[in-house]
Amino acid sequence: MNSSADPLLVVKDLEVTFTDQNGSLQALNQINFSIEREQFVCVVGPSGSGKSTLVRVLAGLLKPTSGSVVLDGVPVKEPRLGVGIVFQKANLMPWRTVLGNITLPLEISHTPAGEADRQARELIGLVGLTGFEDWLPRDLSGGMTQRVAIARSLIQDPDLLLLDEPFGALDALTREKMGAELLRIWRARKKTVIMITHDIWEAVFLADRVLAISPQPGNIRLDLPIPLERPRREEDRFSTDFVKLTKRLREAIKG
Ligand SMILES: Nc1ncnc2c1ncn2[C@@H]1O[C@H](COP(=O)(O)OP(=O)(O)OP(=O)(O)O)[C@@H](O)[C@H]1O
Ligand SMILES: [Mg+2]
Numbered sequence: 001m002n003s004s005a006d007p008l009l010v011v012k013d014l015e016v017t018f019t020d021q022n023g024s025l026q027a028l029n030q031i032n033f034s035i036e037r038e039q040f041v042c043v044v045g046p047s048g049s050g051k052s053t054l055v056r057v058l059a060g061l062l063k064p065t066s067g068s069v070v071l072d073g074v075p076v077k078e079p080r081l082g083v084g085i086v087f088q089k090a091n092l093m094p095w096r097t098v099l100g101n102i103t104l105p106l107e108i109s110h111t112p113a114g115e116a117d118r119q120a121r122e123l124i125g126l127v128g129l130t131g132f133e134d135w136l137p138r139d140l141s142g143g144m145t146q147r148v149a150i151a152r153s154l155i156q157d158p159d160l161l162l163l164d165e166p167f168g169a170l171d172a173l174t175r176e177k178m179g180a181e182l183l184r185i186w187r188a189r190k191k192t193v194i195m196i197t198h199d200i201w202e203a204v205f206l207a208d209r210v211l212a213i214s215p216q217p218g219n220i221r222l223d224l225p226i227p228l229e230r231p232r233r234e235e236d237r238f239s240t241d242f243v244k245l246t247k248r249l250r251e252a253i254k255g
Pocket of ligand 1: 019027045048053054216
């Protein structure tokens with residue numbers, strides 16, 4: 001049995017190479033890291049460095065060329081219940097309401113409707129969408145849409161939450177607000193979070209630890225603990241320690 005003192009996720013010698021008729025492209029090279037339970041980890045790196053590829057492998061959506069991913073002591077071979085995912089584009093079902101989108105994963109797993117409804121309403125409260133249960137996706141703002149996607153990813157009570165640039169399409173102020181909301185949800189639900197972002201300031205503000213990935217082929221250039229006190233405040237973004245951390249990440253990514 002896996003003990004709760006063991007890391008939740010262990011990634012070993014991970015490598016991903018895409019091959020087609022035009023040749024091959026190495027997206028990830030020798031990725032090694034492990035993540036403790038309830039840690040909030042951000043992964044930063046330039047465009048094309050393999051961040052989304054990493055998320056797909058961790059989620060069991062893509063088989064790596066070599067290496068392994070072990071979640072809670074079990075090798076990841078396919079998508080599984082203990083992992084929730086939020087993508088940059090929420091991909092909500094346009095004809096389903098906010099409530100209907102959030103209950104969908106439970107309908108698929110045949111949870112009784114009353115129970116699914118109860119759980120979804122609780123999450124709607126958690127993500128701040130009370131009153132919008134019957135709205136359709138086309139009537140929601142970008143921030144509200146991502147709140148629905150976050151609630152949907154939490155509905156099966158996953159241990160690990162993977163977020164791939166969830167706030168990439170939002171304006172700067174909404175993005176900051178959503179970051180703070182995500183921290184609140186993380187504290188309330190005690191999840192382990194891996195969030196991809198290309199924004200190093202966002203990463204330092206949110207994370208316990210930031211992994212910086214090099215340009216293609218992606219490998220981990222820097223594994224940086226963020227010792228800033230929690231709860232974090234907006235003005236922390238301007239502190240000397242904060243700026244120093246962002247500088248180190250910037251240099252690592254530039255390489
Ligand atoms: N299915 C695929 N087949 C071939 N090449 C792919 C495939 N998926 C990704 N790639 C390539 O792998 C590299 C890494 O892509 P990936 O989408 O993981 O980068 P990323 O870091 O998420 O970039 P961005 O910040 O722009 O989202 C890119 O060069 C991309 O073209
Ligand atoms: Mg990406």
